[in-house]
Amino acid sequence: MHEPTALVPVRYFAIGGRGPEDVVADARGRVLTGVEDGRVLRVDGLTEPAEPRVEVLADTGGRPLGLELLPDDALLVCDAERGLLRVDLTDGTVDVLADSVAGERLRFCSNVVALADGSVCFTVSSRRHPLEHWIGDVVEHTATGRLLRLAPGSDTPEVLLDGLRFANGLAVSGDGSFLVVAETSAYRLTRYWLTGPRAGRSEPFVENLPGMPDNVWRGSPDGPIRVALAGPRVPALDLLHRTAPAVRRAAARVAVHAPFRPTGTIGVLAVDDTGTVVHHLARRHSGFRMVTSVCESGGRLVLGSLWERGVAVCELPDPK
Template sequence: MTPRRTAPRPLPSPRRIPLGGRGPEDVVVDHEGRVVTGVEDGRILRVHPHGPARVEQIARTGGRPLGLEVLPDGRLLVCDAERGLLRITPDSPDSGGSPDSGGSGGSGGSGEGKVEVLVDSVAGAPLRFCSNATAAADGTVYFSASSTRYGLQDWLGDLMEHTATGRLFRLRPHGGAPEVLLDGLDFANGVVLSEDESCVVVAETGAYRLTRLWLSGPRAGHRDTLIENLPGFPDNLSRATDGTIWVALAGPRQAPLDWLRHAPVQVRRAVWRAVRPLHIRPLPVARVMGIGPDGGVHHDLRRRKAGYRMVTSVYAHEGALVLGSLLEDGIAVCELPELS
């Protein structure tokens, strides 16, 4: 049976929540219903989104945080593009935030938290461009690295060259070296486990697809495609309580980039050298999709001129969608429309 698709519907108008920092690339919701994100200056922020929004700093990575995962004990996994895979024990749960956090102030902790480096190298080589992570019930961590050739500042170069040097790793709960589960991925990005943890799904941003690796059952070790030919660049992934995998599309597909995928490598590199100084701005389109376990599209929500560019993350929580962006100076929240 072919998985069903649904026509795009309007994404409700988002409400912005300023953070006092730029680039909340990933967003998650903790056990208390608070949004957690990281910004480009290294701060990890916790946002109370209801009523008058309140923002507090709970840690600082010392690098550039990207993907986040809330662990059952309240600690956080943080993929830092400069420092690798981190685990953070947030500062005291109800602190009012430090003066530079953008919050409403008040007494409490320092907002620094405890930062542990779990993985900063693989097989003797520095782990660069650590992108997204998820954790299984037994504590096993699955995480991605987008490229071995380019860092975060030159992410577009990797997409244009299609280096296919992205990797998916597994880190066992009691330490040891990380295992490479998949390599040759075209800009490995968001990572999420299925509801029963029988498979792990990783976004290949440069290939417009979600790739699935089976972890248990008769297909264990087999790699296949959950969904392909997406209408944009899939970025971070999250799984809702109903099993839906939410996909943030950082931008729509564009004909020149599609053509470039099939050009000789020398041409791709030459084009990247030419456009690198131009600082190309993303199109003002916000789009997110909800994918079922069979690869069917349950939600496809799009808004042109949304006032919120380059949506790199989406998290469904209590009838709302929380959006993050690599470029914006705040997160955004909008209503989750019911399925028709």
């Protein structure tokens, strides 16, 4: 793993809503995000000297998390309360694409990507804990996360991978042959093969990460996969994960009711399609906490957070 270099902040912008959990940039550099009250926002001018412009595009009626832009002026949304949604960005219409799998209601949908064949793959972080009790799943280490696929024209997802440890961010390889899935509480990225002789199989892609991977983002097939690190590794949590399930369940019951404040240590990784770390950016004692997403816009990095009421803009590192 690379020695970290400084994550250099440039500006911070309040956007009129709490918890811009995922951030994605469109072709014009505008940043889209979803906030706690259900609104989907578009922020323009983040890298300009003037104040950015915030526009409300839609209201999902739930809690939008992971986003994926589509070429037909639409947006895929993983909603923690309503399932997998499609938002028409021209008029704000919200359609439910899937809200259950194998008769079980989808809860805690996390991140989503669209594939070249028209299918959609998305993650479910936990089948046991809802979003508001996310820390309970991280503590309990339930391994109930899933990777799902929705075929074109279908409303019934199929399960590609089960038993993931808080499945989170999702990205496609440059050639479309595999997916990269972030497993937050396992500190790793997992590869799931879509094509080739290993299609349908999974394997570790990058392990022993220096923090908890959350959302991941890829701006172009030849660009790196950027990984937001929501928090540093916690030695006590690592020890707890090796205890008996009953001990972890008891600890989780306490954790969901205990006061929580994220640490000031944040980070961003970039990896290529071989699993090589291109760079590791980190900042201690940051005023902007719990970085759950990252994208690139106008030659800068834009950070989102489940905790904050705005987004942060940071320096883009020099290419290696």
